[in-house]
Structure formats: structure tokens, C-alpha cells
Amino acid sequence: MSGQTASAVEAALRTIASPDLKAEVARFFFDGLGETEVLGVGIGKVFPVAKAHAGLPLGEIGRLLDSRFYEIRMAAAAIMDFQARARKSPNGLEALYRLYLDRHDRLDNWDLVDRAAPHVVGQYLFERPRLPLYELAESTDPWRRRTAIVATWYFIRAGQVEDTFAICAMLAGDGHVMVQKAIGSWVRTAGEKDPERLRAFLGEHGDRLSAEAIRMATEKMPPEERRIFRRKG
Structure with missing residues (x-):
């Protein structure tokens, strides 16, 4: 699918970001931001962007996880979730599961875990x-x-x-x-x-x-x- 790149996801999020929301969004990051930064995108507005890019290849999801921005990593978690729920995932459930565990250091907040763990990890291990x-x-x-x-x-x-x-x-x-x-x-x-x-x-x-x-x-x-x-x- 055209436009299915990490850069396109980041560009879409930057388009709807508001500096005025940075402090509000940062509140959701539990242990303090540390090296993480925020764009200023309400988390609920991240999910439609993620859904629009739900065909993202695995390597591009990995690039999103590399980001220092909270909302971009949330988009990665949401895309993994959308793909795991899909009957025909473009990457396959096992690949998503392996990516989740291999990059868990980037899934470093409660809502990143909660978004993806049930269907990416739980579904894979169910049988x-x-x-x-x-x-x-x-x-x-x-x-x-x-x-x-x-x-x-x-x-x-x-x-x-x-x-x-x-x-x-x-x-x-x-x-x-x-x-x-x-x-x-x-x-x-x-x-x-x-x-x-x-x-x-x-x-x-x-x-x-x-x-x-x-x-x-x-x-x-x-x-x-x-x-x-x-x-x-």
C-alpha cells in the first residue's frame, strides 16, 4: 500500500500535533519522560492515524518504535494491535509477537503495554x-x-x-x-x-x-x- 511508511505515520501525527497539549499528553507517561519527548497529540487521536497505516511492514513498525516520541511509539503499539486482530495480518502474528518481545524496551509505559499485549502476546500464546x-x-x-x-x-x-x-x-x-x-x-x-x-x-x-x-x-x-x-x- 502506498504511504505505508514510518515517515508517513510521523508526518501525519506532526500535522495534528499541538504544542499546547504537550503537558497534558506527558501526564500519561507514568515514570517521567526521561529521554522520551511528546509531540502534543491526544492519545485518542493517535489511533485513527495508526488505523490508516495498519498495513505497515514490520521493519517500518520497528522504526516507529525507535522514535523518541511517545505518540509515535503509541502508533506502533496500535498498529501491532490492529494487525494482530486482523484475519489476514500483513506481517503474521508470530512476527508481531517476536517484535513485541524483542523491542519491549520501547514499550515502556502502561498504555503501550495495554494497547498491544492482549492480542499480540496473549493471542499468540493462547494455543x-x-x-x-x-x-x-x-x-x-x-x-x-x-x-x-x-x-x-x-x-x-x-x-x-x-x-x-x-x-x-x-x-x-x-x-x-x-x-x-x-x-x-x-x-x-x-x-x-x-x-x-x-x-x-x-x-x-x-x-x-x-x-x-x-x-x-x-x-x-x-x-x-x-x-x-x-x-x-
Whole structure:
């Protein structure tokens, strides 16, 4: 497809960038920007640009991941997601999965992980051994640990919650707030499939979870039960 280049994606994003939005966009980058910069494109406006370039070749996605700009890397994550969801991906799911893991250092924020991990990583591993998720859970990098949790969304959707609870149990004492938030959100979602498993998880691991993770995990419980688990945490 014509125009399917990293340069075209960057040019499209620069066209809609506003310097006035830089501070607002930067707020979404959790650990501070460091060497990352922002263009000033609202994240919701990145996705239509990514969709318009959803046929991007793998090497060009890699070039987007090389960018120092947050929104450009978000476009890469979104393009990977669009391709993974497509029935006929131009790059193939395995290639996207390998790129995601090989370039995880560039997927260094919670929303970059959340955008691509379920369909790129979770979908690829759905009918394969899931050991890579447990290896990610043991990483010193919090975003890799978040991937280990977030990727299991694809399993939960299919009614499989074992890996979600197992990985969250491994990470229950994790000190990073965005890993704790992932635990809270994902065990709550898995608990919609298996409420008893959620109760058992909170009973066993609640004392290692953050208050925020427990609050998120119990959001859909009856008020009295919610209070019991929140006191435990």
C-alpha cells in the first residue's frame, strides 16, 4: 500500500500535533519522560492515524518504535494491535509477537503495554505453552511484568483464568504501582468468570496486595463482602 511508511505515520501525527497539549499528553507517561519527548497529540487521536497505516511492514513498525516520541511509539503499539486482530495480518502474528518481545524496551509505559499485549502476546500464546508469560513475570522491568498480566486478557475472554490468577499470585507483593493496578483490574475481570477463585485469591494473597489493587479487585462485589476484603488488605 502506498504511504505505508514510518515517515508517513510521523508526518501525519506532526500535522495534528499541538504544542499546547504537550503537558497534558506527558501526564500519561507514568515514570517521567526521561529521554522520551511528546509531540502534543491526544492519545485518542493517535489511533485513527495508526488505523490508516495498519498495513505497515514490520521493519517500518520497528522504526516507529525507535522514535523518541511517545505518540509515535503509541502508533506502533496500535498498529501491532490492529494487525494482530486482523484475519489476514500483513506481517503474521508470530512476527508481531517476536517484535513485541524483542523491542519491549520501547514499550515502556502502561498504555503501550495495554494497547498491544492482549492480542499480540496473549493471542499468540493462547494455543501454545505459556511459559514466556511466567518468564516476563520474573523480569526486573515493571512493564514486562505488566505484560505478563495484561496478555492474559485474551485467555480470560475465552473463559480461561488459571494463568491470570497464577501470575498475579507471583506478583502479589510487587512494589510497582502499575503492576499492582494490573493485578487488581485483571483478577477482577477473571473473577467475573470465576467468582469463587477471586475470593480464594484475595483470601490467600490479599495481605500482600496494595490497597489500590484490593479496591480495584473488589469493585463488583457486594458492599459487605467488599468491606471484608478491604479490611484484610
